[in-house]
Amino acid sequence: xxxxxxxxxxxxxxxxxxxxxxxxxxxxxxxxxxxxxxxxxxxxxxxxxxxxxxxxxxxxxxxxxxxxxxxxxxxxxxxxxxxxxxxxxxxxxxxxxxxxxxxxxxxxxxxxxxxxxxxxxxxxxxxxxxxxxxxxxxxxxxxxxxxxxxxxxxxxxxxxxxxxxxxxxxxxxxxxxxxxxxxxxxxxxxxxxxxxxxxx
Amino acid sequence: xxxxxxxxxxxxxxxxxxxxxxxxxxxxxxxxxxxxxxxxxxxxxxxxxxxxxxxxxxxxxxxxxxxxxxxxxxxxxxxxxxxxxxxxxxxxxxxxxxxxxxxxxxxxxxxxxxxxxxxxxxxxxxxxxxxxxxxxxxxxxxxxxxxxxxxxxxxxxxxxxxxxxxxxxxxxxxxxxxxxxxxxxxxxxxxxxxxxxxxxxxxxxxxxxxxxxxxxxxxxxxxxxxxxxxxxxxxxxxxxxxxxxxxxxxxxxxxxxxxxxxxxxxxxxxxxxxxxxxxxxxxxxxxxxxxxxxxxxxxxxxxxxxxxxxx
Numbered sequence: 001x002x003x004x005x006x007x008x009x010x011x012x013x014x015x016x017x018x019x020x021x022x023x024x025x026x027x028x029x030x031x032x033x034x035x036x037x038x039x040x041x042x043x044x045x046x047x048x049x050x051x052x053x054x055x056x057x058x059x060x061x062x063x064x065x066x067x068x069x070x071x072x073x074x075x076x077x078x079x080x081x082x083x084x085x086x087x088x089x090x091x092x093x094x095x096x097x098x099x100x101x102x103x104x105x106x107x108x109x110x111x112x113x114x115x116x117x118x119x120x121x122x123x124x125x126x127x128x129x130x131x132x133x134x135x136x137x138x139x140x141x142x143x144x145x146x147x148x149x150x151x152x153x154x155x156x157x158x159x160x161x162x163x164x165x166x167x168x169x170x171x172x173x174x175x176x177x178x179x180x181x182x183x184x185x186x187x188x189x190x191x192x193x194x195x196x197x198x199x200x
Numbered sequence: 201x202x203x204x205x206x207x208x209x210x211x212x213x214x215x216x217x218x219x220x221x222x223x224x225x226x227x228x229x230x231x232x233x234x235x236x237x238x239x240x241x242x243x244x245x246x247x248x249x250x251x252x253x254x255x256x257x258x259x260x261x262x263x264x265x266x267x268x269x270x271x272x273x274x275x276x277x278x279x280x281x282x283x284x285x286x287x288x289x290x291x292x293x294x295x296x297x298x299x300x301x302x303x304x305x306x307x308x309x310x311x312x313x314x315x316x317x318x319x320x321x322x323x324x325x326x327x328x329x330x331x332x333x334x335x336x337x338x339x340x341x342x343x344x345x346x347x348x349x350x351x352x353x354x355x356x357x358x359x360x361x362x363x364x365x366x367x368x369x370x371x372x373x374x375x376x377x378x379x380x381x382x383x384x385x386x387x388x389x390x391x392x393x394x395x396x397x398x399x400x401x402x403x404x405x406x407x408x409x410x411x412x413x414x415x416x417x418x419x420x421x422x423x424x425x426x427x428x429x430x431x432x433x434x435x436x437x438x439x440x441x442x443x444x445x446x447x448x449x450x451x452x453x454x455x456x457x458x459x460x461x462x463x464x465x466x467x468x469x470x471x472x473x474x475x476x477x478x479x480x481x482x483x484x485x486x487x488x489x490x491x492x493x494x495x496x497x498x499x500x501x502x503x504x505x506x507x508x509x510x511x
Contacts, residue, residue, distance in 0.1 A: 038469050045464060045471035048510065055487055069486070076483050079475060175474065186461075188472045 032137060034172065034187065039131050042139070045189050046127060046170045050143045053080055053168075053191065054122035060110045061118040067111070074107040082171050082190035089196040093162050098196040115151035115159060122147050131172060139172035144197075165198040427454055427503070431491045435484050448481050456502040463507045465494050470507065477506065 034042070056077035060070050078084060081103050088106040089098035101109065110118075122145045129142035145166050152159035169192030177184045430451040434444060452458055458478030463470045475483070484491060490511040497505040 037467065038471075041466035041469035041471045044466040045473065048464070049473060052483070052487065059486060072482055073486060076479055076486070079479055080473070175472075186463075186470075186472045188474045190474065 032174070033133070034131075034139060038187070039139070042131060042172050042187070042189055043127055043141075046131075046141060046143060047125065049080055049170075049189060049191060050122075050125050050145065050168060053077060054125070054145065056080075057107075057110065057120050057122070060107055061113070061120045063115070063117055070111055074104070074111065077107055078103050080191050082173065082192055086191070086193050088194040089166070091164065091196045091199050092160070093199065096199055100193075113151060116154055117152045117159075119150040120147060127170075128167065131170070137174060140192075141170040141172075143168045143170055163200045164196055166194050167197050168192070168194045427451060427496070427506070428491070428493045431481075431484055431493075434481060435488050435490055437488050439485065444485055451481060452478065454503055455506075456499060456504045460503060461505055463505060465507050465509050477503075 056073050059065060059073045060077065062070065084103055086103050087100035088103055089100050090106065090109075091098045110120075124144075124146045126144055127141060128144040129140075131139040131141040133139050145168065147164045147166055148161075149164065150159065150161045171190050171192050172187055173190065175186050175188045177186065430447050433439065434447050434451070439447075455477050458476060460477045461472065462475050462477050462480040463472050465471070483489065492509045492511065494507040494509055496503045496507070
């Protein structure tokens with residue numbers, strides 16, 4: 001009984017899963033670990049991707065831009081995420097409890113905000129948790145950003161303003177593509193969920 | 201260029217046309233457009249030429265044209281050489297619009313589906329051609345007639361127009377008076393300025409307001425630009441949409457497909473983000489990104505992977 005228990009524990013251990021995953025890929029001649037230099041490169045890329053997202057979000061919010069351009073930007077911003085099922089949390093001073101929206105829904109909400117002018121700025125962008133390999137073989141890290149949101153109606157009625165600290169999951173995953181009979185293995189950096197940590 | 205015309209008519213709106221010369225792929229992406237997007241709002245007619253325009257770009261064009269997610273759209277007619285198996289043209293649109301329903305292009309609309317025999321393929325196609333055969337000669341005849349009329353009018357018009365037209369370089373005394381007379385005597389000739397001796401119908405047509413020119417015909421010499429030059433020009437702030445479109449088309453021609461991966465490099469290490477060249481170009485235009493190409497890999501003289509760094 002004890003043996004079965006130990007065996008079960010061993011089989012379901014994440015480290016064992018990672019071992020099996022690594023074994024499969026090593027058998028296929030694929031490097032399953034990132035070198036320090038590669039991780040450093042992905043740290044830089046992560047900052048670039050988050051910065052790109054911040055610029056996309058700013059453009060999506062800009063009422064002065066043509067809507068076609070903003071919609072195109074939604075498409076590009078969505079492409080930064082590992083899946084459209086990822087969520088972006090939003091909160092407000094009136095509704096501090098974060099509400100998760102699927103990525104596309106969040107961006108579409110930004111498009112339709114009922115302010116006459118919207119300004120969204122991300123600042124203090126930094127890698128708050130370094131990349132570490134998970135049980136599934138992917139590398140996970142976290143970036144933290146501060147978002148200043150400002151929506152204005154007009155001079156008479158004023159508007160709304162808040163500052164939110166958000167945490168962005170960063171994922172480096174091994175992607176297998178098949179080009180004819182040949183498999184190509186690429187490490188790719190994508191964004192995961194974005195969660196609200198604090199609102200002021 | 202053989203072409204497919206897909207006419208998308210919207211409730212009470214204008215039409216949109218797509219021209220492609222890649223017949224094999226059309227069946228793939230048109231249903232996708234209709235499945236993934238439903239449209240209701242209209243925009244000016246827009247046209248996509250050439251098969252090197254990416255499918256995502258086509259989606260984007262729909263979006264640019266003002267269509268929105270959740271809108272409805274009705275395919276009125278699909279015709280052309282590559283669509284012989286498509287159903288016959290639908291009945292009038294007004295009767296067909298049933299509020300928001302999207303009718304996929306591969307489903308029959310009014311007529312029942314017919315077996316795709318060679319004969320029917322021929323029969324389903326010529327309706328457009330026949331129309332062309334009839335309309336073109338008529339237009340040519342009308343134009344020729346108009347020219348002849350002008351020519352005769354010039355020779356036999358009353359003195360007013362003759363005085364003005366035959367000696368435009370040397371103003372004659374009393375020319376103004378002659379003009380004034382011509383307004384009364386030959387009103388049809390007045391709006392037409394004195395044609396040069398070699399005036400033709402085409403010369404007259406040039407005075408009509410110019411129809412919107414498709415992007416592919418814009419006179420922008422980009423053929424000899426390298427990939428990096430194209431990217432640099434696209435990144436320039438304030439680039440016009442037409443110029444950007446021409447540059448994009450030129451750039452995409454040099455790649456295997458718009459899905460060709462773009463790999464960013466940091467300190468000599470690749471950091472793929474899974475972005476395709478089609479999307480990357482859009483991003484460069486939007487964010488004015490300055491790009492340096494590190495290297496490219498090609499298959500059959502088309503780029504299959506591109507490695508870049510950003511400033």
